[in-house]
Amino acid sequence: LEIDQAKIPQATAKRLPLYYRFLEGLQASGKHRVSSTELSEAVKVDSATIRRDFSYFGALGKKGYGYNVNYLLSFFRKTLDQDELTKVALVGVGNLGTAFLNYNFSKNNSTRIEMAFDVDETKVNQEISDVPIYHLDDFTEKIPADIEVVILTVPSQAAQGIADQLVEAGIKGILNFTPARLTVPDDVRVHHIDLSVELQSLIYFLKHYPLK
Ligand code: ATP
The missing domain is CATH 3.40.50.720 (NAD(P)-binding Rossmann-like Domain)
Known part of the structure; x- marks a missing residue:
């Protein structure tokens, strides 16, 4: 999936490090999926905003499943240049x-x-x-x-x-x-x-x- 960085709104981009840090913690504790409600409580961003943010990069949560933690992390890592020092x-x-x-x-x-x-x-x-x-x-x-x-x-x-x-x-x-x-x-x-x-x-x- 190719994501046009230019299309991600600045407000969304600013929240990405917040999401990233929380998801990394989840992955470290062995969790593979997360609901927008759970994320919302952890990062203090309302879940509608989270869903909208995630839709910009094609992460569409599934009802009753939530979001795939590994997929989100690999996306964030690329976007935030986390692979590079x-x-x-x-x-x-x-x-x-x-x-x-x-x-x-x-x-x-x-x-x-x-x-x-x-x-x-x-x-x-x-x-x-x-x-x-x-x-x-x-x-x-x-x-x-x-x-x-x-x-x-x-x-x-x-x-x-x-x-x-x-x-x-x-x-x-x-x-x-x-x-x-x-x-x-x-x-x-x-x-x-x-x-x-x-x-x-x-x-x-x-x-x-x-x-x-
Ligand atoms: P702070 O907690 O804000 O760092 P401080 O009381 O420890 O405060 P300041 O007087 O604010 O120290 O100075 C911070 C640092 O900036 C000091 O190490 C000082 O030597 C340095 N400093 C002062 N003027 C310059 C300058 N022109 N260029 C580079 N460093 C400077």
Whole structure:
């Protein structure tokens, strides 16, 4: 079955890693099929949405059977490039950056932080969890052609200048953990994760939209 990636809506694509992680767990525990209701409860996406998402890639659940776990996984693996190791870099080895290096997606062997950068001479040329730390001045020289994503955990005042430098070096995706809003060219994607904004929004929702 050939699937046209371009036809999968972005909202659906964003949920695929969620489905993937849950299905992998199911497969590991020896389960071969799953109902959309079961999936729905586990990943907290309503079952109508799940059915619609799955219909985009031709997985039509059978009544009374559900979905074939192996089929779904093999599809997701292809779509999410899970067969290939995706290497990323990290810039800013402070508290947050260090936590990411120590974690290093160990439970998910398809993504790995390959190298890190900082300007602090006490950090440069050290290793954390086997990840080498280089000076940011050497970014262009050190970064291999197959790394196009950077996790950014620097102070916010430094973020835009560093982003410009990363873009200049050919980086195409930035996962921005700083509160700074970054301006980048159209062909560069920035995903912004601002922990304090997310926390405030959770607190606001708890207060104003209590569950039940
Ligand atoms: P955090 O928990 O946010 O990492 P922190 O207090 O440990 O905070 P910050 O001052 O936020 O440290 O700095 C994060 C890291 O970014 C530090 O390791 C710092 O040396 C590094 N850093 C600061 N300025 C730059 C820069 N211009 N380029 C690269 N790294 C920088």
